[in-house]
Amino acid sequence: MIPVEPRAAATSEQLAERLNVLGGLEVKDGGATQGTVTVRTLGETLEAATHVVAGAPGARLADMFADNGGDAPTLRLVWALESGYLLTETEIHGGEYPALSDIAPAAFVEECEIYEQFGIRPATGKPLNRLMLPPHAGPDFPRLGHRPAQPPEEVHAPHTVGGQAFEFPFGPVRQVGVESLYYGLVTSGEEIVDVYLFTWHKHRGLEWRLRGTTPREGLFFAERAEGLSAVAVGWAVAAAAEAALGITPPPAAARTRAVALELERLYNHAAAMAALCQATGLTVGQSAAEIALERLLRVNAAAFGHRYLFGVIEPGGASRAPDAEVLRRDLPAAYGELRRAADALLRTNSFVDRLEACGILTAEQARRLGLVGPVARATGMATDSRLNAGGPPDGSPYAGHLVTAVTADGGDALARFQVMLGEAAESVRLIGEFLDAGIEAKSAPLPPGGGRGLGWAESSRGEVLAWVALDQDGRITRARLRPGSVRNWRGFDDACRSQNVFTDIPIIEASFWLTAAGLAR
Amino acid sequence: MNPLDILYGAAGAWLAAAVAGLLAGSWRPGLRACCGLSALAGAAAAAAGGWSLVYGNTPVVAPGPATIVGGPLQLQMTSLAGVFVALLGIVAVALALYVPRYHEPSRGTGVYLAACNLALLACLAVLAAGGMVTFLVAWETMSLACYLIILRHPRSGETARGAFWFLALSEIGFLLIVAAFVILSAKTHATELDMMAARGHLVPGGWRAAAYLLALAGFGFKAGLVPLHVWLPEAHPVAPADGSAFLSGVVVKLGAYGIVLFAFRLVPVAGPWPGLVTMGAGAASAAIGILYALAERDIKRFLAYSTIENTGIIVTAFGAAMVFRAYHQLALSAFLLIAGLYHVANHGCYKTLLFLEAGVVEHATGTRDMDRLGGLVHRLPRSAVIAFVGTLGIAALPPLNGFVSEWLIFQGLFQGFRTGSHLTAILIVLAAATLGLTGGLAIYAFVRGFGIPFLGMPRTRQAAAARETGQPVAGPALLAVACVALAVGAPVMLAALSRTARTVTGTSLGPLLLPGKLTVIPAHADFSAFSPTYLTIFLVAACAVPVLVYLAGRPRAASVSVPVWDGGMVSFRPRMQYSAMTFSAPTRVTFDALYRPSVSVRRASDDDPAGRSGPVHYEAQVTPVFERYLYRPVVRAVEWLADVIRPLQSGDVNLYLLYVFLVILLAYLLGAV
């Protein structure tokens, strides 16, 4: 084992050199965006390399995915360090790779997904879980890679319930106006013993669909992966394409994108507040929050021509820019509505008591599961991809502005609600600063040729990662979408397990404010 | 011709049945003859019991030579014992109809049937005992016969343990009963019960109280009052179905008979406190009994705890009757005595029925664990209907007899204010409140007791493979008819019982109790009135009206039957139903101070905390408070004492000579004094 001396934020370059010591390495600097360093490791040294990187202070496994690139599938790990992102690529031969979830537990769900899509399994042989594969999926079910050798029945952990508990089936068709998602609530009659989710009802195979499309056409589908985070996912895919082609959007267009992202964060947090009031049964509070939400959506429609900001982002820049005067006039009024409703809620004892100690997540759980966004910040982790992804690269509009990661401790529904309110206030301030700095609807032309790039954005649900590989005539050969919901639904299981009763589940789900569409893609 | 003569016939038939059982061994026609004789005897006993209710006490008779049983064999058929004899008869008939199809004739069947009939005979002797010695000898014979019954299937240590618990506690109880009788007969210089009752004034107050408390404790062991109840949940599951039905239906009732015998006939103690003590013990037994019933998965243990609850209700009624007598409210006292006796008959019927049905379920599926049953209503339709009638009865739901008797007991308890003393009134209302809690929990327990095994989807293959053919139905059906008859015919039964109360408390409540032909007044007309017969008729009519309206106004469009809405899920699995323990989880949480549950959970994500979902295992165990904190210390103390005393008998001859010398010396000294 290589002794890793604890030092201040180990920048990804220093880490790359230390990984060189392992031998068999090739450091490839990833594209124009300065924040990403790509390291190619060999299969044998993968485990050692993962230990080294996981050991670095503040290292967090942001994503793990596979690609059918060469003759054998290549495994890519995306590590988020203080100094930016580190991408390790490894060729996997023989359909087995060392179990990375033992080192970084956050990798478990990705291991299950890689098994379903590419058929390669971690070496330990521990049972995996079914994610996107419907139970009746035949061998002809479309996959990104080739079919897994072992049939799923042997690999997947059975959801058997033993002893005196019983499984309360909930879904997939749930309350009105709520997405289809199947919960298996294992309960002892009073409190919840275990929760598991089936998400294959909403799997539209977006990563399979993006193959062969140009970034511009791919963006149309990427935005609809998780409609409520259309801007964030669109921005991540556009940034990935720009990183692959080595261009950066003009600063004014980047600021337009940032305005759209902050507007999206605002209306999502208003919608979350309305859902929390509905879950706790405070109907007047819910109406007040929905009034604020509607006014924010109308601000979006007036500024960008679409209530949910579809079509604003395009590869290279922004397709539309808002009229600064309209935004300066309407936004403060709409946000004032939200602020007044939130202050009244925080002074309503019945509401606050209902949220306290409901769906508790500890910082240790958040770190172990690799949670992102308000859910992680509510446990005290100050992770914000706008902030510390290798310092805002020159292309990022947040470069010159003070971005504070709003955190709270306690990890319960109230902490998440307070983080959302704090972020809403930050967003309005940032929008004002961006409008002052000047915005316009311009986009840099995409040069021909191919490449690979990693893009990210901070959606209202957390860090969205996208990785794109373009072939020579600019068509996507492999796209990886990882909206924030994919990570935070794992926290939802743990939050429900902290012995809450049935009526807590809608409150916990509203406080997370995730989408099943984002999880199932 | 008096009821006692009919009982000779019954006794003779039972004796003959016992001998026939012994001779038959495993010969099927022989066993059938034994059951026939037993049924005949049962019918005779039922007739005698019913007649004795109205006939009053027969004179004491001493048939046969005086020293057959080491003392004068004195028999007397009192009307107080009439209900119990009638119940004994009906249960005997039901068991006789049930046994042939339940027991496969094997080597021990003959002996077992002989023991059963012997037990029935002993019970009859206890109830018809005119003298102290007859009573005690018959009581002990009954205990031993029941011990043999429980040991029918000695296949596992569990059976031996359950039988031993029964015998041990029975013997302790017997000692206390003997002590009580000795005190009374010593003071009144008589061994005949009537003589003792007549000379009751000779017994000074202190001895009278001591005798009553000893009797209460002694009979409490057999009746199952709470701290003394431990043998019931141990013995019932291991006894065969008809054995445990007999135990719960009749033997436990003899405990109640003993208490009412001492309280009302032999030694009416002055002052309210014995009544309050009895009522307190009864209320506590009722509440704790039903709470433990809710924490049970085994059907028979669940029914055993329910027996404790119902005995608690009966004893509470008798206790309240004693309290009202102490405050010279004789009408109310007689009314509550009648209500208690009526509840004895009711509980005897539906509890025996439920135990027989539990036997059918175990016979058909091979298991008694509720969490392994389910969906039996489709596979055992007839048994399900009969069990439903029994469940309606025991859960005290309106049309049936359980409701009538509990309603009468509540009417009596609610008139606590007539005692005049505030403290007593409060205590009586407190007992009524405890019974109210018990009533609510009883409905909750029996919805679970009937719902989990009979409704829903079968949880295991055995439950799915259950078949009705060949299962005994006649016995439980008879008891179901008895329950309905007791409910509809309640006024008739109460009229007969009022004659019994007159023989014991001396107040004739007849006209006051039943002003109209079918309405019942709880001793004071200004309080309330209630007619079980009209209630049943009205309820049946009320149910019929919506059915008729539906049939008349039914939509003509073709109706489409669609599976139950399940949220669009692919398929329901049996594990997605409430199980016995999860259904009773709310009480386990509310009363965790009593239960002290110990929970063990194993989840897939425990060993590898990375959000993996997979198999889950959840277990919640309820700690047996009485066995652990009351009986275990007593047993350990006895063992310790035994270790201390053992050296005395070390087998050394010199030591024995020393003992002989010391005894002689002591005798000399005592003689000299």
Added chain:
Amino acid sequence: MPLWFARGLRRGVVTTRYPARPDESAAWLPTPPAFRSRQLTRDVADRMVAVCPATALRRRDDTLIFDVGACTACGRCAETAPDAVAPSGEFELAATARSALIKEIPIRGGGR
């Protein structure tokens, strides 16, 4: 402890009069495009068909088949041919027959 009842009353009525009277917020909604058939030529139509991600546009020799139901009002056709496309301003497009949503736009732009 805020009086939610009073707060609700103070906030007043914000409910729209729609459908009795039109709602002014409808002006900001994205609406499917309307085509100027005189400015339409075959290659303009082909460019628009190529750029439409939602396969709402198809060309059958001289008519442009426009499926209003499939249109997501993303505005990409207006970007490629600004003079041939104008916002229709129609958002009340519910139809009881799917065929009512499929419109045929004649291409009269001189066949260039």
Added chain:
Amino acid sequence: MNPGRDEAEAARRLRDTISTQFGRSLHIRTLDTGSCAVCEQEIRLLTAPHYDLHRLGFFFTPAPRHADLLLVTGPMIRAFDVAARKTYEAMPGPKVVVATGACALGGVYPKDPFVHGNAGEVLPVDVWIPGCPPSPLALLHGLGVAVGRLAEMTPGLTFIADSAAGGGEA
């Protein structure tokens, strides 16, 4: 889909029975067959103070057993069609199916191994509401058309903007 005479005829008869039977109140059950969560948000906003469908006599109900109208969103994922059939069959007749959003009308997702692409493939759709997402006003208009209380505008529109006004008038 042949826009034959019998289809329009059946649709008209259905709407007559509905307007006579339901008169002023209708219960709606929503069904998400794979939407991107934005149509769901617009449907939730129907109960918001700004739009408030209760004043028009429409009510949301969780159980399909009590529902008269099924509001379908999403491109009807193949793995979901069992649940969709079950929801439709769990509703008592007469019932109306409204497909809303470009996904359900076959726009966004073409027919492929993952999705049917069009709600009409699995459920008999009576009213189609376009839009991505359809705004709450468009939804209210769609519901009005479904119960026959609002006029259907689309047949009259040509989407040809030749005159100076540029509007898509008849």
